[in-house]
Amino acid sequence: EVQLVESGGGLVQPGGSLRLSCSASGFTLSGYAMHWVRQAPGKGLEYVSVISNEGDSTYYADSVKGRFTISRDNSKNTLYLQMTSLRPEDTAVYYCLTSRTTVVPSMDFFDYWGQGTLVTVSS
Amino acid sequence: EIVLTQSPATLSLSPGERATLSCRASQSVSRYVAWYQQKPGQAPRLVIYDTFNRATGIPARFSGSGSGTDFTLTISSLEPEDFAVYYCQQRSRWPITFGQGTRLEIK
Numbered sequence: 001e002v003q004l005v006e007s008g009g010g011l012v013q014p015g016g017s018l019r020l021s022c023s024a025s026g027f028t029l030s031g032y033a034m035h036w037v038r039q040a041p042g043k044g045l046e047y048v049s050v051i052s053n054e055g056d057s058t059y060y061a062d063s064v065k066g067r068f069t070i071s072r073d074n075s076k077n078t079l080y081l082q083m084t085s086l087r088p089e090d091t092a093v094y095y096c097l098t099s100r101t102t103v104v105p106s107m108d109f110f111d112y113w114g115q116g117t118l119v120t121v122s123s
Numbered sequence: 124e125i126v127l128t129q130s131p132a133t134l135s136l137s138p139g140e141r142a143t144l145s146c147r148a149s150q151s152v153s154r155y156v157a158w159y160q161q162k163p164g165q166a167p168r169l170v171i172y173d174t175f176n177r178a179t180g181i182p183a184r185f186s187g188s189g190s191g192t193d194f195t196l197t198i199s200s201l202e203p204e205d206f207a208v209y210y211c212q213q214r215s216r217w218p219i220t221f222g223q224g225t226r227l228e229i230k
Contacts, residue, residue: 035219045159045167045210045221061218095166107214109157111178113166 002026002112004096009117016086020117022079022096030054030074033099033106036081038092039116048094049081053102064090086121093118125149125213127222135230142198144225146211149192155215156194158187161224162207170209171196203229 008020022034036048049060049070058070069082079096093116099106126149136142146156154174159167169178171187174194184199198205206229211222 044223045212047219047221059217105217107155107217107219109169109172109212109214110159110167111169111172113168116166 002098004098004112004114006094006096006114006117009094009119011120011122012086013123014087014121016121017082017084018086018119020081020083020094020096020119022081022114024077024079024096024098027098029072029077029079031102033101033104034070034072034079035097035099035106035108035110036070036079036094037097037110038090038094040089040092043092046092050099050104050106051079052104057104059105083119086119088121091119091121124218125152125216125220127211127213127220129209129211129222129225131225132223133226133228135228136201137230138201138203140201142196142201142205142227144196144209144227146189146194146196146222147192148194148213150216151191152213152215154190155213156187156189157212157214158196159210159212160205160207161210167210198227201227 003025005023035050051058051070055072067085071080095116097110128147130145158171161167175187186197208224
């Protein structure tokens with residue numbers, strides 16, 4: 001059974017940094033690209049980023065480009081999202097999601113969701 | 124980027140009634156539209172993918188249709204557990220985008 005467990009969220013001041021992790025099980029992480037999607041409180045879903053299966057290619061939404069870095073450690077079955085220069089508008093629940101392919105930008109629908117991790121950017 | 128506009132924003136219906144939710148794309152997305160159901164405090168759940176394919180475990184009362192720019196999610200006879208927020212999503216062109224959601228509430 002595919003399981004995705006996000007962690008690392010919390011309260012951070014504007015301009016601060018945070019690193020999110022996503023622990024994957026039930027499948028071989030190295031065989032798939034991986035995505036991050038976020039949802040601000042009471043709002044809709046927003047696409048954030050994707051990384052190829054080997055980690056050598058990444059894509060970002062314009063809203064986070066230059067501030068967020070997606071990475072992965074396949075030996076640890078873990079996906080990461082390093083967030084810097086955080087803004088109040090980055091406040092959201094962050095979800096990691098699996099792709100069906102290795103290449104990026106992969107255009108997927110998402111049938112496995114974790115519980116997400118809440119990031120709150122506030123002073 | 125492709126903008127998805129969902130209507131109505133809120134739909135008030137009673138159990139047993141038929142629900143019709145709309146998703147319109149700013150340009151053609153072929154058949155690459157998915158629908159998700161989200162209940163309070165939960166992650167979204169895939170309902171329909173690629174316009175009309177039901178996801179695993181989704182009951183037959185859910186159906187999807189459309190092509191190009193106009194898509195519909197239909198719930199033939201509402202059950203109490205169907206009341207939730209529904210989002211459409213396109214995977215035709217980068218970046219992946221989502222609609223703003225339709226809240227399906229009990230009348």
